Amino acid sequence: MRDLEANALILKRALLERMLSTLKWWAGVLVPFGILGLAGWVLPLPFVIEVLIFSMYTMACNFLLGRLGFISFGQPAYLAAGAYGTAFYLYYFGTNPYLGIAAGILTGFVVSTLAGAVFVRLRSDYFALVNLALTVIFFYTLQKVLAPITHGDNGLWFLDRMQNTPVLDLTAPRQLLVFAWLAALVIWAFYKYLDGTVFGACCLATKTNEDKVKFLGYNDFAIRWTGFVIANTTAAFAGSLYGIYFGFVSPEMASAARAADPVVVTILGGTGTLYGPLVGALAYVGMKDLISRLVGNWEFFVGLLLVTIMLAGEKGIWGTLQPIFQRWAWRWTPEARE
């Protein structure tokens, strides 16, 4: 009898702990996004939308850099793939922005699957440069070779062609914000979920020691390929959102001059940390906005900041703040004090 009671107690406690950890998991997801969502009502709307979309773009890069150990200077290629997939659909075929986004994601998926099959065999530095090459090829293809379809530098304008949709109307900025918020939340939760799975562990393992992964019987190539496709499909998603947001795409999106942006922001935020992309995107977009309004050349300060962060130990903004927050959290939880 007593045993049964004890068992029930243990079961209850286990259940409670389980619930608590689930709660913690979701709190970790919802708190930063809640803050960002509220910010949408306080800060200027374009700023928050830009931060959300850019943070998705950065999450992809963060996964590549922090989990797979790939440094890629070719993210604009995948961004442009998504944006142009959306643009082609909305300009030539249909009017539904949701289907446009689906078309963008599909394009990104196809492009990254094809590119990944050949690229992931290369390692870090060469990988970065091959991707850069792909970006340049994309840029000139969109600007010159496919000019009859893409209208070259003039770009494709489809803002008026997007039809209103019943639930979340993507043509209205406020509702686009909600959609971007939801999208970023889902993507972020997805990456957080990946971290806890076997696949996530395998990704980290290939980064640290690919030979050992092979010896353990995992398919090293397949892991990297899958990771690459996941990350760059996310980048394409961000690209198609950019397309919807501006109602316009131009080859400028695949410009090699912007190739390092996502990498810079990833490191700015803190490589491999979960909150890094959010913090980095916020800091980067904010800084660009603020500095370009005050001084006019933001490059100097971004460069200075980047060098400072690297010299200070490459942990990035979140990487530096995290231990401090953790110490606070320790101080505030009662069990930790005992």
Next chain:
Amino acid sequence: MEGNIWISGVIYGLSMGSIFFLLAIGLSLCFGLMRIISLDQLLYYSLGAYVAYTVETVTHQPWISILCGALAAGIASLVVERWVFYRIYARELTFTMITSFGILIGGVGAIKYVWGLVPRPASIPVEAQVAILGTPVPVYRLIVVAIAAAVYLAIHVALNRTIVGKAIRAAVEDVDQVEGLGVDVYRLFTLTFVGAGMLSGLAGALHAPLVMVDPQMGLEVVPFVFMVVIIGGLGSIKGTLVSAFLVGQVVSLGSLVYAPLAQMAPFVAMLVVLLVKPTGLYGSVLLRR
């Protein structure tokens, strides 16, 4: 008439290849010796061009101004080496790549601040033209090619005949051993870095009259320089020479065949080279991972 176009195309490609070589050799040397990827070489390139342009407008001495450009680039690279790279030589490759990218971006911002955003035309030191097989060719382009050839020879002699050059070559193979022999490798690093910076500045100063001087000029050549280094194989001087002229010709002759090809063809070439031989044409086995 048809032949004339091709001859001037080849000369154009040669001069372009020379500029690429001068730029890429710095990156390649830095990688070979210090295992860093020094994107900031492209900042010294822009700086060299701007200083040469400024000195030229004041003194009207084209060759002296080109020299000044190279010197200014050398000084800037010395400062950067002392303040930034000296502390991070031991870090991994991607780390230096990103730090140097920060320097490049910051430097471009500083150049925009000092010289403004407007592209400016630099005057050509030698206006004369010479006929090769009946085709008029600007003498200045030939001089650029000659300078690049002289630089290659000088580097070759310095690395093979002088004691410092031999120490550098040994350090490329194994830094720890050389340090164990009592050589101050950090002095070698500084020397190589400043030398690379000066060559980049020289490239910028020489290139300025052929294109416009503009703040983005460093960023515009980034893909090409990288391509040269990658096709040639990181750390190989001979490979850099071969691939620089290869890329120069592909750009120049490609544009004669089909204009949009000019910017794209070299990247296709690079993609093919990398997929067939991932270490580049003359890349060393050391780099295989």
